[in-house]
Amino acid sequence: MTDRTWPHRSETPHFTTLPFPIKNPTRNHSNPTHTHTRTRHFQSFKKHSDNNNNHHRDYASLPNDVLTKIAANFSLPDLQTTSLVCKSWRDGLRPLREAMLFLRWGKRFKHGRGGVKMSLEKALDSFLKGAARGSTLAMVDAGLVYWEMGKKEEGVALYRRAAELGDPAAQCNLGISFLQAEPPNVKEAVKWLYQASLAGYVRGQYQLALCLHRGIGTDQNLSEAARWYLRAAVGGYVRAMYNVSLCYSLGKGFMQNHRQSRKWMKLAADHGHRKAQFEHGLTLFSEGQMMKAVVYLELAGRGGETAAVHVKNVILQQLSPTSRDRALTLADNWRALPSSR
Known part of the structure; x- marks a missing residue:
């Protein structure tokens, strides 16, 4: 799968559309929104049970098939916490807890970690065993391996299964899959990207913004596109930071605001976006901040x-040898800020 940044070419060479090949589209583990939503769901259920019967908490009344569907996209800590509610839930969630073990082994085989040799076949086998036990996390990882193997139909089938169970990473990957299909199914793509975006999944928000910006699968709407770029940028998605800066700079979707444009361009640069580093370096050069410009x-x-x-x-020709060495040393020691990609 591939991502793209700013959808349109502008009149200047600085704002060209850049391809970003993504061989391993992954879920956003750093996004807390999804976890908080799951936690609130069970807290709400627990509170409802408490209010109905303060003396007898009949948590066991929730059928196992409903319980496993609700918990299908839970992480291991969520499953462990939920399993403490009552014996019935502990027993009902056993397959999902087992799925987490297969998920862990699958990741070890996929990346060659934990003392095991890298093997996509063994990784896929582990992920599929986790998926068979109902975990959407395992479904998504199995889908990614299928995608890498060139078995896109199998991957999309797993994405859809997980997406229908409410997994935002699966919804995003399914949406991107529809965009890249031959021929593309843009209506379905936007539908699933919108679902992922509402769940707070920043990569989905960015992809939805691109569709709104270009009018793919929906009417072109620059103000809505800018809003989703901003939400993804606030969530730590670097490419969205860069596009937010351009929105402010060009007055597309937002009122033109050069101060905000510079703020987001610097944030993107500090998170490692190479185009933003170039743009921010040019800005610093124009302001006479030569050493900082050299670093970026x-x-x-x-x-x-x-x-x-x-x-x-x-610029280096205008600096003293000491300043040149200092600037290049700063670049050598520079580390990108953590991001959601």
Whole structure:
């Protein structure tokens, strides 16, 4: 699957559409919204039970098939906590707890971690065993492996199964799959991206914003696109940070605001977006902040922005040897801020 950043070419070479090949589209583990929603659901159920009978809490009345569907996208800590409610729930959630063990082994085999040799076949086998026990997390990871193997139909089938159980990563991947199908099914794509976005999944929010920006599967709506870019950016999605900056800079979707544009461009640059590093370096150069400009331009050049190398070399000629060495040392020691991709 591939992601794209700013959907349209502008009149200047700085805002070209850039492809971002994603061989391993993954879920957003850092997003707390989904976990909080699940927790509130069970708290609500527990409170309802308490109110109906303060002396007898009949948690066991929830059928196991309903329980496992509700808990299908739970992580291991969520499952362990929920299993403490009553014996019936502990027994009913046993398959999902077993699925977490298969999920863990699948990840070890996929990445060659934990003292095991990397093997996509063994990883897939483990993920499928977890999926068979009802875990949407395992379904998504199995779908990703199928996708890597070129078995896209099998991958999409697992994405759909998990998406229908409410997993936002699956909903996002399913939406992207529809966009990349031959021919694309843009209506279905937007439907699933919207579901993932409502759940707070930042990659889905970014992809939905791109569709709204370009009018793919829906009417073009720059203000809505900008709003979803911003939500994804606030959630830590780096490409969305860059696009938010462009929205403010060009007055597309937001009122033109150069202060906000610079803020988001710097954030994207500090999170490792090479195009943003180039743009921010040019801004610093125009303001006479030569050493800082060299740092960002050097980083952009290392990331593949060849135009940044030329500008950096021009600035270096104007700096003393000490300042040049200092700027390049700062670039060597630079580390990107953590992000959601």
